Amino acid sequence: MKPMTREQIDDVTSxxxxxxxxxxxxxxRAVRALQYADRQRANxxxxxxxxxxxxxxxxxxxxIETEHATTRAAIACLVVANNRGDDFSLSDLAFELEQAAVDLKDDYDTADALARAVEGEGLL
Known part of the structure; x- marks a missing residue:
């Protein structure tokens, strides 16, 4: 899938x-409204x-498209910087995404719970 360009996002936003x-x-609800309208076109x-x-x-x-573009850009910037000799980590990526208002808190919580479950399997 090809992401939207910044201009396309701006045009749709406008x-x-x-x-x-x-x-x-x-x-x-939107899907149901569309289905209902399809059956009731005269209404x-x-x-x-x-x-x-x-x-x-x-x-x-x-x-979602905007957040996706922001995430891609943050990843690309850090990868290019690392390829040029910098030493950015995943913590740096998390910081960059947080600064760009990409909220991953729930994702971190889910990943932590999964990691704890996997770690706990070794104890059973």
């Missing part, structure tokens, strides 16, 4: 205006609701 990003449950309210829901999903996808 086109969406003040639409809010769907939360995880909102994605499911302008259903169609309007489906279009509004679709915009929230696009806004969420755009946020």
């Amino acid at each position: 086109a969406l205006g003040f639409a809010t990003a769907a939360d995880p449950d909102g994605v499911l 302008p309210i259903a169609v309007r609701q489906a279009l509004a829901a679709a915009q929230t999903v696009v806004k969420r996808l755009l946020a």
